[in-house]
Amino acid sequence: MKPKKTTLAAFLLPCILLFLLIYLVPLVLVAVSSFANWRIGQPLSFAGLSNYVQAFHDKNVRAAVGHTLLWVIAQATIHVFLGTLLAFILAKKFRGWKVFRTVCMLPNVISTAALAMILLNVFKTDGGLVNGLISLLTGSKFEWNWYFNSSTALPAVTLGWLLYPGMITILMLAAITSISNDLLEAARIDGATSLQINLRVILPMVRNTLGTSVIVAATSMLKEFELIYLTTNGGPGNATLNLPLYIYKTAFTENNYSYSNAMSVLLILLGVLIVYAINRLFRMEESDY
């Protein structure tokens, strides 16, 4: 039985109202104010496109967009690859796989603040885990400021999330284990090797979940904030600055709200473009099976 349109509308109404109030109205305000001069202690005035022109010439915006894109790409490829690989391994259900699955999820379930504190201790200059390990292996005291040396800050921060694909593993594992055993059995009877089954049967069947995973991973980098803020705060210089952090700093340190909002609009547009591109890449509207 087809539900009545009015019934559907009644069920959707609270959600639509909440969306309008919590997301759409602030979004419109952000977009409108991005065309203004709005700074602390100064009167509000119309600025036209000047905030966008400023963003185009701002070296910090270039660095922030560059790092954001780099992290989006790294997360959409390396992070998802690692998560998918782990899911394929766990799907074999070897002895102790459940324990391993739980361990994989740990970085995703503890608070970001706690994770940042752990990572600060891991990469600490004096007595940190990494430096301690290198000192142990080389036999001489090794001190390197991983987070605050401009040559290592970016990779050190990136390691804070790149190697923990627990969420992707769980998503992919759920998709893999939902594939009918009959299908895999048929492939085996037809003489397919384990690698062929994984690549030619399972992977195409979980394409939509893989696409979703890529979207989840990539878009998480568009809003990554806490871990960077709590470890390097975007430094040294702008070596680990990304758009969310620069937006925050522009709003709350420089108190330039309109410029901050202009960058927020750019971030939203970037997000829409990324999601659109991933959807096209994975043909997520279509189904092969």
Place this chain on the structure above:
Amino acid sequence: MCGTASQTEWAAERVATFNEQYAGQYKVVMEEIPGDQNYIDKLKVLYSADDLPDVIVTGGYNLIDMMQDKLVDLTPYMEEDPEWADFMSDVGVKVNSRDGKLYAVPYIRQIVGYYYNTELFEQAGIESVPATWDEFFEACDKLLAAGITPVSMDTADSGWCTSLMLGAMVGSTDSGEEFMNTNQPTDYNNQDLIDAAARIQTMFQKYTTADAIGGDYAAAANNFFNEKTAIIANGPWMVSKFYDTSVVSEDFADKIAVAAYPEGVMYNSGQIGWSIASKTPEKIEASLAFVKFMTSEESQRLDLEVCSVVPDCTIADADVYPLVNETIALADTAEHSINDYQSLWHATVVDEVSVQYPLLADGSITPEQFAQALTDAAA
């Protein structure tokens, strides 16, 4: 209001006493926010929302220039009460005034030298306090040769200890002293600051702990308390910690002495005090009563005795640690008196030093580029 860590005990006691004295008439509700920067950020948000608290004290950060339009001009109240007006020091009034209008009531005199560990100095064979920056670096070399890390430094949260050293280096010349007493400078491309940045770069690379880059004040102070470093730049509010055996060894205070920076430089100025942002006459009256109470001689005496915070007014017979009086004496005889960067530099510049210090430290930027970065931040 801002309860900076070293004054929390004092502030809590004073607010409780005020509420007791004015019971039934006024009641002050204090909101504590951990960390100066968080407090400043919150005030900026409240300012934007036109929702500032009735009374503000910023722990030395200059918010007057930014929030002037929302602060009550206290000049008429000063004129109404000449005794109260006379009680404030001239330098305190000057720092808290803009265009002849008083926007905050002074209660602190900002005095900062540096503290050093005499035992570690002796171990390194340093016989006298360095009088010039060349002598200072010679002393650092001697400390290094004795296996002692010379100076506690930091870069996070505007790198308080490091920036105090930087300011003292800048203020070593007449032109530098003038620069360090300029409110909200816009051009940092001067030779004094570039030379100072070069020295700071050397200090980062040779004379400080490995955790200084990216480290905050607490880490820098801990290194000094644990006798890992021999020198720390800070004000007398730190002195009470020298006697706190939960933090330091029992005889630690006996080993510590205070000195002026080389070339006779001392931070010696008024400090931004208590502002009122109330909107109605009734609330202004209540806020004024509270501000007068918090800046009274009794309150300033307690602040001095409990927290070693040097008062704006003169208190001759206060019961304080000898190091505090020695710091005041050094300030009174300083050849160059300068103000601190947090009070005078624009907030974006104060934030920028934290961003640039690590780059300066690892040689990614030159001292000239450091100065240019501060100039850009001030624009």
